[in-house]
Amino acid sequence: MKTKLLNLITLILLLTGFCPNIFGQPKLSTNPETIINGKVWVPTYAITKGEQFFLSKLELTGNLKFKGKDFKHLEFFYDISKEEIITPIQTKDNTICNIVVNSCFLEGFTVFENDKSYHFKRGDLIHEDLQPADYYQVFTGSKLSYIVKHTKMRMLNSRNNGSKIFKYIDDSRMYMIVNNKLSNIKNKTDLLNFFPQKKKKIKKFIRAEKLKINKHTPLNALPILAKFDQ
Structure with a gap:
């Protein structure tokens, strides 16, 4: 019974985190420049209270420094428990999903609150x-x-x-x-x-x-x- 329940929860998380046409360079919904090639974000644990996020928020505004270039006034959030920066992106068919910014190229970020x-x-x-x-x-x-x-x-x-x-x-x-x-x-x-x-x-x-x-x-x-x- 527990195995079936875990499988069901995993399936739900995958469906909610998946976005079609992720292949092909996605773009930030708030910036015309292409800067992201990270993985699709799938929440591991419940996020209703947001305790694992910086400032306990899923909606932050700020700047990212990616491969030496500054991208300003973006929407993202910082999962402290997993050391991940997550941001909404817009794919080529205009669907929106959250992905993890590639940490190999993310040099830093600033949060405005x-x-x-x-x-x-x-x-x-x-x-x-x-x-x-x-x-x-x-x-x-x-x-x-x-x-x-x-x-x-x-x-x-x-x-x-x-x-x-x-x-x-x-x-x-x-x-x-x-x-x-x-x-x-x-x-x-x-x-x-x-x-x-x-x-x-x-x-x-x-x-x-x-x-x-x-x-x-x-x-x-x-x-x-x-x-x-x-």
Whole structure:
């Protein structure tokens, strides 16, 4: 019974992810230039809550840097759990489907959300000690570069009624680059060590803004760096 059910689910996912005429160069629905030759995206797990995606969203707007060329104002989303950038494309018969951007040629991307922008680069373009094929969020200040490797862990949680569900939790890794030296950042103390002359002011700022610096909230370091790394 379980085997039949799994086969049925797999068939449904394949049908929803498949688009006809994928062969022949597809084009982005929001850009006349042809830049993609990736595989068709098929969701592996439930995506209703979007927990495995960057900013928990399936609809992001931003730019992609593909083979040295910038493509602007595109629609895409970032599956952190599988390290995939997915974007809708338009095939030659005007059908729309989602495909995974070929990571061999995608050098980086930028996400625009409200009045904020989030910049990502491939590891081999940042530092030799980072994973070359992974994408890292990069914040560059006047003296420091703050690097975040967003990671989502899929955990099985039990409910009060005895049922079990999967959920994703942040388990990100944080780094600082100073004079080309890569250092790990695990908490507020590690971050403060890079600002020996400003520790008191930063501590006061952290309390006032109610910020926590850890692997579950890596973006909380950004307002600190924006204010004090000048």
